[in-house]
Amino acid sequence: MSTIIAGAVWVLPLSFTLLALSAALVLVRLIRGPRAADRVVAIDALTMLAIAAIALFALATGQPMLLDAAVVLALMSFLGTAAFILLFRRRGRGPDEVVTWNDRKPAADETVAAPPDRERMR
Incomplete structure (x- = not known):
């Protein structure tokens, strides 16, 4: 089967080059981290x-x-990402996890409101 693609003389090599450059930059992020989520x-x-x-x-x-x-590689990638999510969920919050707004401790000059009473809200 022979297909003629308009602009294939320069578009395909340029696309392959940009993909290789992107892969090199992503490899740097994979090696340097700093957190496990960045590596995933x-x-x-x-x-x-x-x-x-x-x-x-x-x-x-x-x-x-x-x-x-x-397509098979895309499906395997989805399953692998889902497995990593389950792995992180089971481990709980590790030392390299980001503290969310619910977990942070108030500063000395901050006042903290008490959580609303659920019985009173009904």
């Missing part, structure tokens, strides 16, 4: 870049069967 997002971004590279390769070679591999 970097792994997810690398997977998405791999899916894009497979799709571009399928377009460049004219082999639509490669798109099936991209």
Whole structure:
């Protein structure tokens, strides 16, 4: 099967180059961290870049069967991300987690309102 793509002479190599540059930057984030959540997002971004590279390769070679591999990789990426979410939930808040507004301690000059009485609100 032969397909002719308008602008394929310069668009496809440019796309592959930009994907490689993006992958290099994401690898830096994967290595440097600093938190586990940053690394999970970097792994997810690398997977998405791999899916894009497979799709571009399928377009460049004219082999639509490669798109099936991209879909399978996307499904596996979703399952892996869901597994990481469950892993973080079971561990609880670790030392590298961000403190949310509910968890922060008030400053010395702040007044803290008591939580509303649920019985009184009914």
